[in-house]
Amino acid sequence: MDDATNEHYSMFFVEEEGTASSLRGIAELIAARGLFSSLYTDRGSHYWHTPEAGGKVDRDHPTQVGRALAQLGIEMIPAYSPEARGRSERMFATHQGRLPRELALLGITDMQEANRYLREHYLQAFNAEFMQPAMAEGSAFVPYLGRDLADILCEQFERTVGNDNCVMFETLKLQIPADRARHHYVKVKVRVHRYPDGRLALFHGPRRLARYEPDGTLADQPLQVAA
Numbered sequence: 001m002d003d004a005t006n007e008h009y010s011m012f013f014v015e016e017e018g019t020a021s022s023l024r025g026i027a028e029l030i031a032a033r034g035l036f037s038s039l040y041t042d043r044g045s046h047y048w049h050t051p052e053a054g055g056k057v058d059r060d061h062p063t064q065v066g067r068a069l070a071q072l073g074i075e076m077i078p079a080y081s082p083e084a085r086g087r088s089e090r091m092f093a094t095h096q097g098r099l100p101r102e103l104a105l106l107g108i109t110d111m112q113e114a115n116r117y118l119r120e121h122y123l124q125a126f127n128a129e130f131m132q133p134a135m136a137e138g139s140a141f142v143p144y145l146g147r148d149l150a151d152i153l154c155e156q157f158e159r160t161v162g163n164d165n166c167v168m169f170e171t172l173k174l175q176i177p178a179d180r181a182r183h184h185y186v187k188v189k190v191r192v193h194r195y196p197d198g199r200l201a202l203f204h205g206p207r208r209l210a211r212y213e214p215d216g217t218l219a220d221q222p223l224q225v226a227a
Contacts, residue, residue: 009029011122012024012025012119026069026153033139034141046065048066099122155194159191172216174202174216176202191204199211199212
């Protein structure tokens with residue numbers, strides 16, 4: 001939600017709110033409008049690490065969302081007081097009052113159809129009714145011209161390649177395919193990217209070594225050539 005106009009930029013149903021859904025919403029906004037200066041959030045665990053319940057957030061140990069926004073130069077602001085969260089909670093209450101009735105009236109009962117309705121009808125209608133004009137002309141959004149946005153707005157994990165030239169990630173073993181840059185990556189530090197849709201990729205520095213399906217199956221890709 002835009003603080004200046006109340007405009008909603010991204011809206012979709014998921015099984016459970018978390019890191020992947022937050023990164024997806026941010027990606028949709030940047031793809032549509034560009035970079036913004038700050039994101040005001042509650043202190044949910046996917047936004048902030050909070051060492052003591054109800055206490056101050058730990059800015060020195062960012063979450064995956066915090067790390068991604070820092071890479072993009074976007075400031076995160078934690079909400080502490082009930083008043084700070086009140087505006088978004090009032091908007092949520094409006095959606096919770098309207099959406100179940102509208103979906104029931106239309107006979108929509110599955111998530112895919114519900115998300116199509118949000119995207120094609122509800123979001124535009126809601127903004128048309130509740131948006132307010134900004135106090136100043138112009139836009140504070142800045143066009144995004146950097147590296148592939150998907151490789152920033154994802155979860156990133158450091159791993160060390162095993163003696164079999166594979167990387168263990170949770171319950172998966174990710175095989176590194178043949179590579180002309182070097183014979184193997186045994187004992188090398190690499191980075192696993194997990195995207196909001198569950199797919200994976202393996203990076204050594206800026207180089208992508210491989211892409212994988214959510215089950216760890218190697219995705220089709222051409223053999224990489226050393227620069």
